Amino acid sequence: GTRNYLIEFVEASYFVTLTNKVIEISLHEVRCCDIDSMTNIMGLLNHRPLLCLVTDRRRYAPGESKEQQLESVVTMVGAAASAGVDLIQVRERDLSARTLETLVIRCLDIIKGTSTQLVVNDRLDVALGTGASGVHLREESFNVDRVRMKTPKGFLIGYSAHDLDGAVAASVYVDYIVLGTVYHSRSKPPSQKLLGVSALAHASRLTAVPILAIGGVTQDVLAEVAHSGAAGIAAIDLFIEAGRSQENRTLGITHLVDTVQQAFDSPKPLV
Secondary structure, three states, X not given: OOEEEEEEOOXXXXXXXXXXXXXXXXXXXXXXXXXXXXHHHHHHHHOOOEEEEEOOHHHHOOOOOHHHHHHHHHHHHHHHHHHOOOEEEEOOOOOOHHHHHHHHHHHHHHOOOOOOEEEEEOOHHHHHHHOOOEEEEOOOOOOHHHHHHHOOOOOEEEEXXXXXXXXXXXXXXXXXXXXXXXXXXXXXXXXXXXXXXXXXXXXXXXXXXXXXXXXOOOHHHHHHHHHOOOOEEEEOHHHHXXXXXXOOHHHHHHHHHHHHHHHHHOOOOOO
16 A cells, blocks of 8 residues: 655655655655654644553563563553553663564554554664654753754654753753653652652643653542643553553553543642
8 A cells, every 4th residue: 555755855845655665764855754653643742641651571570581571561561552551661771772672573563553652762773773653862862952853753752851951951852751750759769859740830831842740650649740731641650550450451551541531631739
């Protein structure tokens, strides 16, 4: 079948139809992107609330072999996509490029046919090479402006910020920002600086991109996060606990998705 692509020149844009899928075009004055992918990304960024699952194989299968832990990531990603989670961030930074690439490809295969998008934490090369929806950058990653210049239109770029200034500065170049740590989290040391919901509120007012809360987000604080003006949440443990709460993982995460939606539909005022 045919697919529509946008070929963007320096001063003009043209719609063309290609019979074969274009993986990548890298010319100095030309960018190529899949129109369907752009539509999916725009739909994702406009959705409220925006739910992002961040993977952590060691927490999914503590004490198990590496192979079993990797399998647990694929299983969790599949369950989350089936449950309607918007965004998956594959965050397995210590894996070799080849192992990570294999994992991402498996995750992309299992979310086919769903609206879920997938980004790769930090590894721009793997994200581009596998055809992932985008990359999620850390503060220590590449300069975000350079990444934007080197990636095609429609390529999703996320960013982790740990203070308001960082969020505002990055918002010029990225599509969404994960801001935290908001609440106490068992994955962070007790000395970790907490931003609180006030930072979510300020960031949401000062930037034009979706702000997602991360760090200690539980079902008890969902309404508070929603009232702050944040676009959604990103989490690890919240999804793990949801997956264990029902007879099967997909059912548990589906219940979580519904709970988050209800909280954002009728947020409670801050006390």
